[in-house]
Amino acid sequence: MKLTSLPKARILVLFVLWLALLGLLAMFAPAFFQPAVLRSILQFSTVLALVSLGQALVVLGGGAGIDLAVGAMVSLVAILSMLAVRAGLPGFLLPPAAILLGGLLGLGNGLLVTRLGLLPLIATLGTLFLYGGLALALTGGGPVPGVPAWLFPFGRGTLGLVPWHFLAFVLPVFVLVALILSQTAWGRWVRAMGFRENAARLAGIPVSRVRLLLYVTSGLLAGMAALVTLAWFGSARPNIGQNLELESLAAVLVGGVSILGGAGGVFGVLAAVLFIVSLKTAMQFSNIATTWQVGAIGLLLILVLLIDRRTVRWNA
Amino acid sequence: MTPFVQARGIGKSFGGLKALDGVDLDIHQGEVLALLGDNGAGKSTFVKILAGAQPQSRGEIRIEGRPVAFASPHDAARAGIATIYQELALSENLNVVENVFLGREVVRRVLGFPWLRRRAMRQRVDTLLRELDAHIPDPLARVGGMSGGQRQAVAIARALDQGGRLVIMDEPTAALAVAETRKVLKLVRQLAARNCAVILISHNIGDVFEVADRMAVFRRGRKIAERQRAATTPDEIVALITGAHPDARTADLAA
Ligand SMILES: Nc1ncnc2c1ncn2[C@@H]1O[C@H](COP(=O)(O)OP(=O)(O)O)[C@@H](O)[C@H]1O
Numbered sequence: 005m006k007l008t009s010l011p012k013a014r015i016l017v018l019f020v021l022w023l024a025l026l027g028l029l030a031m032f033a034p035a036f037f038q039p040a041v042l043r044s045i046l047q048f049s050t051v052l053a054l055v056s057l058g059q060a061l062v063v064l065g066g067g068a069g070i071d072l073a074v075g076a077m078v079s080l081v082a083i084l085s086m087l088a089v090r091a092g093l094p095g096f097l098l099p100p101a102a103i104l105l106g107g108l109l110g111l112g113n114g115l116l117v118t119r120l121g122l123l124p125l126i127a128t129l130g131t132l133f134l135y136g137g138l139a140l141a142l143t144g145g146g147p148v149p150g151v152p153a154w155l156f157p158f159g160r161g162t163l164g165l166v167p168w169h170f171l172a173f174v175l176p177v178f179v180l181v182a183l184i185l186s187q188t189a190w191g192r193w194v195r196a197m198g199f200r201e202n203a204a205r206l207a208g209i210p211v212s213r214v215r216l217l218l219y220v221t222s223g224l225l226a227g228m229a230a231l232v233t234l235a236w237f238g239s240a241r242p243n244i245g246q247n248l249e250l251e252s253l254a255a256v257l258v259g260g261v262s263i264l265g266g267a268g269g270v271f272g273v274l275a276a277v278l279f280i281v282s283l284k285t286a287m288q289f290s291n292i293a294t295t296w297q298v299g300a301i302g303l304l305l306i307l308v309l310l311i312d313r314r315t316v317r318w319n320a
Numbered sequence: 321m322t323p324f325v326q327a328r329g330i331g332k333s334f335g336g337l338k339a340l341d342g343v344d345l346d347i348h349q350g351e352v353l354a355l356l357g358d359n360g361a362g363k364s365t366f367v368k369i370l371a372g373a374q375p376q377s378r379g380e381i382r383i384e385g386r387p388v389a390f391a392s393p394h395d396a397a398r399a400g401i402a403t404i405y406q407e408l409a410l411s412e413n414l415n416v417v418e419n420v421f422l423g424r425e426v427v428r429r430v431l432g433f434p435w436l437r438r439r440a441m442r443q444r445v446d447t448l449l450r451e452l453d454a455h456i457p458d459p460l461a462r463v464g465g466m467s468g469g470q471r472q473a474v475a476i477a478r479a480l481d482q483g484g485r486l487v488i489m490d491e492p493t494a495a496l497a498v499a500e501t502r503k504v505l506k507l508v509r510q511l512a513a514r515n516c517a518v519i520l521i522s523h524n525i526g527d528v529f530e531v532a533d534r535m536a537v538f539r540r541g542r543k544i545a546e547r548q549r550a551a552t553t554p555d556e557i558v559a560l561i562t563g564a565h566p567d568a569r570t571a572d573l574a575a
């Protein structure tokens with residue numbers, strides 16, 4: 005029982021948070037409930053959802069797994085792929101190039117963790133500054149324009165209320181990852197190594213190789229997120245991934261993934277992403293400054309960890 | 321018939337310490353062999369060498385007459401030697417079926433993904449547990465909530481399904497209550513009945529006399545005695561372990 009109760013407790017918390025937010029909005033800002041706002045929430049959710057999925061996988065795989073570089077990867081991939089376009093890369097190669105670049109940056113993280121044995125927190129803190137700094141240095145801080153116009157409908161268009169990138173990226177990758185986690189041997193390996201690495205190794209699971217692939221996957225998803233920002237804004241911005249590490253971690257933990265690894269699912273993470281973006285949107289709607297929004301996410305993170313401590317104590 | 325395992329002149333040194341010295345031992349299929357001896361006598365070191373967890377410093381291991389050199393527990397497992405590491409080897413967040421097949425799941429490859437074949441695995445585990453007469457009511461329950469004896473049964477089912485022909489158990493009952501110990505000892509006999517070879521390390525003389533066909537006593541890295549159960553008594557074995565027995569004194573003098 006002890007093992008499931010922790011994520012379950014958090015899913016319950018998330019549910020309560022949702023109810024509270026909706027209740028408050030219904031009372032004080034009923035104008036929030038209009039199609040345009042829902043559309044905007046989904047529009048803003050895609051990038052966070054993609055990097056949170058990568059974050060969730062890295063955390064699930066255990067070994068103190070964490071990917072603080074997700075935001076920096078989004079920024080650097082956006083910059084590098086647009087610099088490549090300006091240097092003559094044919095426009096139609098931009099999407100695969102962005103995703104591939106993300107995979108390479110993720111590979112860098114994975115190698116630091118699995119080959120050099122660095123603590124993930126330290127390794128990805130290093131690449132957060134390395135990748136993020138590089139994105140700024142390469143551009144002097146300014147945006148890189150010139151995204152091919154044929155990409156814009158992908159970044160800005162919707163089917164009904166749902167943005168194309170949400171339909172084309174978020175839903176398929178979440179369903180695919182959920183299937184892999186629950187229906188394939190790989191998913192079992194991730195849960196086993198996240199929970200008890202020694203047992204997994206003795207059972208012959210190639211723990212280091214799986215972990216490397218989890219960091220690569222996080223990079224690939226950051227690459228997809230970068231592509232979405234390009235198609236949305238029409239230019240690469242060197243700071244576009246700012247704060248994504250904090251927000252994705254909040255989404256992963258609020259969504260019920262154990263920070264120790266091995267337990268949790270991805271649809272809780274998606275629900276948490278939608279909650280976080282709704283919270284931010286609601287604050288925007290109520291004219292609360294952006295700086296406070298970051299503070300609110302931090303508060304949320306602390307709240308969830310506090311609840312964890314209590315649950316663990318109850319179960320102990 | 322050639323013994324399944326023949327160990328000849330096995331020695332192991334840790335720096336200046338001789339943990340094992342010239343151990344000869346045969347292990348037969350269908351037989352439970354108990355290793356006895358004081359703490360530090362070298363029992364665990366000996367089975368770790370058999371299990372591929374450490375290389376020997378001297379001597380030779382033969383499996384069915386052929387010399388082998390194990391570089392890892394994986395090599396040993398391929399040769400049919402399964403070791404039941406006590407707590408370490410099970411993942412408590414997974415259920416019985418998941419643990420039995422962990423790392424070697426039965427899958428169907430579709431689009432490159434290894435999709436689990438749950439029904440096939442479930443049926444196999446049901447069969448194994450029935451054959452072992454293990455008391456595990458729900459194979460889909462997490463191992464984390466199970467008793468020590470049930471966990472041993474899961475580990476044994478896993479070893480059997482891997483095609484283990486020698487199952488090594490290093491103090492499997494050390495942390496178990498009496499009733500649980502009974503069940504594990506029963507499982508040990510089941511393994512032998514299936515023509516497995518079993519090596520059992522235990523400090524409990526009563527348990528050993530209940531299940532073992534043969535006993536080997538280790539003292540200070542040497543094998544000082546080997547007895548068929550029918551040809552010895554608990555008193556003699558205890559005397560060999562503690563050093564009160566004349567054979568043990570002779571061995572001490574020779575060392
Ligand atoms: N990895 C090791 N490094 C150094 N000494 C060891 C190591 N493993 C075992 N020993 C020593 O070898 C001797 C035999 O140990 P062990 O095989 O564990 O004995 P037993 O299992 O019979 O109690 C002991 O003196 C022990 O301290």
Ligand SMILES: [Mg+2]
Binds near residue numbers: 363364365
């Ligand atoms: Mg020992």
